[in-house]
Amino acid sequence: xxxxxxxxxxxxxxxxxxxxxxxxxxxxxxxxxxxxxxxxxxxxxxxxxxxxxxxxxxxxxxxxxxxxxxxxxxxxxxxxxxxxxxxxxxxxxxxxxxxxxxxxxxxxxxxxxxxxxxxxxxxxxxxxxxxxxxxxxxxxxxxxxxxxxxxxxxxxxxxxxxxxxxxxxxxxxxxxxxxxxxxxxxxxxxxxxxxxxxxxxxxxxxxxxxxxxxxxxxxxxxxxxxxxxxxxxxxxxxxxxxxxxxxxxxxxxxxxxxxxxxxxxxxxxxxxxxxxxxxxxxxxxxxxxxxxxxxxxxxxxxxxxxxxxxxxxxxxxxxxxxxxxxxxxxx
Amino acid sequence: xxxxxxxxxxxxxxxxxxxxxxxxxxxxxxxxxxxxxxxxxxxxxxxxxxxxxxxxxxxxxxxxxxxxxxxxxxxxxxxxxxxxxxxxxxxxxxxxxxxxxxxxxxxxxxxxxxxxxxxxxxxxxxxxxxxxxxxxxxxxxxxxxxxxxxxxxxxxxxxxxxxxxxxxxxxxxxxxxxxxxxxxxxxxxxxxxxxxxxxxxxxxxxxxxxxxxxxxxxxxxxxxxxxxxxxxxxxxxxxxxxxxxxxxxxxxxxxxxxxxxxxxxxxxxxxxxxxxxxxxxxxxxxxxxxxxxxxxxxxxxxxxxxxxxxxxxxxxxxxxxxxxxxxxxxx
DNA sequence: AGTGTTATTGCAACCGATCTCAGCAACCGA
DNA sequence: TCGGTTGCTGAGATCGGTTGCAATAACACT
Numbered sequence: 001x002x003x004x005x006x007x008x009x010x011x012x013x014x015x016x017x018x019x020x021x022x023x024x025x026x027x028x029x030x031x032x033x034x035x036x037x038x039x040x041x042x043x044x045x046x047x048x049x050x051x052x053x054x055x056x057x058x059x060x061x062x063x064x065x066x067x068x069x070x071x072x073x074x075x076x077x078x079x080x081x082x083x084x085x086x087x088x089x090x091x092x093x094x095x096x097x098x099x100x101x102x103x104x105x106x107x108x109x110x111x112x113x114x115x116x117x118x119x120x121x122x123x124x125x126x127x128x129x130x131x132x133x134x135x136x137x138x139x140x141x142x143x144x145x146x147x148x149x150x151x152x153x154x155x156x157x158x159x160x161x162x163x164x165x166x167x168x169x170x171x172x173x174x175x176x177x178x179x180x181x182x183x184x185x186x187x188x189x190x191x192x193x194x195x196x197x198x199x200x201x202x203x204x205x206x207x208x209x210x211x212x213x214x215x216x217x218x219x220x221x222x223x224x225x226x227x228x229x230x231x232x233x234x235x236x237x238x239x240x241x242x243x244x245x246x247x248x249x250x251x252x253x254x255x256x257x258x259x260x261x262x263x264x265x266x267x268x269x270x271x272x273x274x275x276x277x278x279x280x281x282x283x284x285x286x287x288x289x290x291x292x293x294x295x296x297x298x299x300x301x302x303x304x305x306x307x308x309x310x311x312x313x314x315x316x317x318x319x320x321x322x323x324x325x326x327x328x329x330x331x
Numbered sequence: 332x333x334x335x336x337x338x339x340x341x342x343x344x345x346x347x348x349x350x351x352x353x354x355x356x357x358x359x360x361x362x363x364x365x366x367x368x369x370x371x372x373x374x375x376x377x378x379x380x381x382x383x384x385x386x387x388x389x390x391x392x393x394x395x396x397x398x399x400x401x402x403x404x405x406x407x408x409x410x411x412x413x414x415x416x417x418x419x420x421x422x423x424x425x426x427x428x429x430x431x432x433x434x435x436x437x438x439x440x441x442x443x444x445x446x447x448x449x450x451x452x453x454x455x456x457x458x459x460x461x462x463x464x465x466x467x468x469x470x471x472x473x474x475x476x477x478x479x480x481x482x483x484x485x486x487x488x489x490x491x492x493x494x495x496x497x498x499x500x501x502x503x504x505x506x507x508x509x510x511x512x513x514x515x516x517x518x519x520x521x522x523x524x525x526x527x528x529x530x531x532x533x534x535x536x537x538x539x540x541x542x543x544x545x546x547x548x549x550x551x552x553x554x555x556x557x558x559x560x561x562x563x564x565x566x567x568x569x570x571x572x573x574x575x576x577x578x579x580x581x582x583x584x585x586x587x588x589x590x591x592x593x594x595x596x597x598x599x600x601x602x603x604x605x606x607x608x609x610x611x612x613x614x615x616x617x618x619x620x621x622x623x624x625x626x627x628x629x630x631x632x633x634x635x636x637x638x639x640x641x642x643x644x645x646x647x648x649x650x651x652x653x654x655x656x657x658x659x660x661x662x
Numbered sequence: 663a664g665t666g667t668t669a670t671t672g673c674a675a676c677c678g679a680t681c682t683c684a685g686c687a688a689c690c691g692a
Numbered sequence: 693t694c695g696g697t698t699g700c701t702g703a704g705a706t707c708g709g710t711t712g713c714a715a716t717a718a719c720a721c722t
Contacts, residue, residue, distance in 0.1 A: 005709085006709060015672090016671065016673080017673095017708090017709075017710090018673080018674095019671060021711085022670095022711090025709095026711095029670080029671095030671080031671090050387070050446050050707090050708050050709065051443070052387050052392075052448070052707090053677090053708035053709040054710080056381070056383045056384055056387055056677050056679090056710095057708080057710045059677075070412070071402065071408050071411050072408045072606065074408070074607075078403055080402050080429070081402055081431075084427075084428075093443065094427070095427070096411070096415075098412060111379060115379060115383070116382065116383060117383070249607075249611070249612075250610045252612050253609075253614060256612040257613065262612075280584055281580075281583050281584045281587040282587055282588065282612075283588070324588065334677095336678050338678080338679095346701075347703080348680090349679095349701075349702065349703080350700085351679095352681085353680090353701090357680095357681095360700080360701095361700070362699080362700060365700080381679065383677090383679085384677075384678035384679035386707095387678080387680095387706095387708065387709090388678080388680045663722105665720100665722090666719105666722105667718100667719085667720080668719080669717085670715100670718095672714085673713085673714080674711100675712095676711090677710090679706100680707090681704100683704095683705105684701105686702100687699090688698085689697080689699100690696085690698100691694105691696095692693100
């Protein structure tokens, strides 16, 4: 395959470069026969335009970066999946950027994005810090964030209603007959995590029962710690709300290792609605976030902003997803 | 931030473009003072070179595509994670490409890669088909595959020794006292899946016990089907080897829903060594693949090939990772 | 026939780098 | 002092496209 530039196609079709260019990117500007002829020739040669050259010249590309802290976390993986799809439905090419929670890397990715003329970017932040970094770039105003953002209405966001989600979980548990419901938080840092926790505290108090936050630290072993705390209690709650599905998995696993059964001994409900939850043991009851919608909406918001400058803040409704990890309280 | 091209830096530093260029990409070719001066000026302006322009001119970029069928599968997620790291340790930028098993998409990605002057690519194939697609590109000879490849020694590969892995699993189970050991296969299509199955069949026969392949179909519900098959048997095996961790999860989950306990009633061992397995209920005993090594090695192989044209086939050793899903046979 | 539009296409500069080649100054030995 | 290196820098073409502008063709109308 010798280098296939626009010029060779032009020559082969007997027209000028610019005509070939137009045939591809501004079809209405070239006579139909000519265009069809060019396209046919190009096809025959197996020619495609160089996105690099295009980006360089037009100062805008179809690369759209998705910045996530950890692709290993199934939530982000599912997000990435739906976003890749949403992206190339619209002719974009998603670039996955994994920061591992390193703000320096976030910064690096931002400058890289700018250099690549990305029309916009999507950020699923690990910590509030990331959104700070964001603001240091004028690029910052072409980013949509999958989290709540504080004190900056200029950036579009899409989130799920945390309070509503916790409420749903609580209601589900109440309806099952639980009155003592604990909470295990996830990794702190995001507004979302904060919101869920706050919601739990508030709603719990409102319903008259004292909130029981199981010690969970702020690291990956939140689940384990929470489980230990549970075991040490004289009067442990009969149900546990986990800040997210991963934490729920960890809690159930840790509990299981100590001989505590779910849902027989305690009910556990997660928050996320990961597909993985269906294959957990037991299948995880959880508050489902419409992840696929989030992905699509994020891209729509970005495009919308790019066109008319509008900045929306979409809040989606979570849903209860009952599987096997909750049941009536023991005894 | 007005456009920051090499020319503005040149002007600001009072030198010619080409000197700035050299200051960055061929430091030894420019006088030290000059270089330092330029670098300082550039720094002050917050200038970085445009990877696009560079790629266009040099016909080689630092984008390296990682093509996976499904990022939602934790195995690929972990691979992606270690590869991003390995990549940017070496100054590359990993582009995650998700095919969802669609060969057409694989094709599309390949041409995109070529267009972006990727120096090489990494493919973790979902099916044998993908590697076919690969060969249609001259790019094909700058790809390393994370799987075995048949009939084409020209492409570097890195895999883990399937046979050895199954052997390890079998030995572990035997040493625990199991004699009747079943197998649940994963999604068919990759050589790896095939190899594991073959190894099971062979080794099982060699050890004198009749192989018991639990019906698992070829789709996502392999685990469920396997579990059902297990339940229907008059004399079910006392232990099960799952083709990979995800299948193991599904099997345990399905079994659990039917009241069968792991490892009390049946032992289950997986294959992969996913981090997630540690948080499963029970924590999954498994044959661990050195995923991180695979990522690094894949990149090394690619670089090596690019330099001296050598094509290696690395086969890594798997390890036993004992957690909680295996124990002695019941009764 | 003369002139004004409109539809197409060609020309050439430009995007932000790289790289070959040539120019020039300093340095070396004879 | 002069030819020969060597070291460093500038010129300018080039990578693969895009796009404003000019040129030409085609068609309509008076």
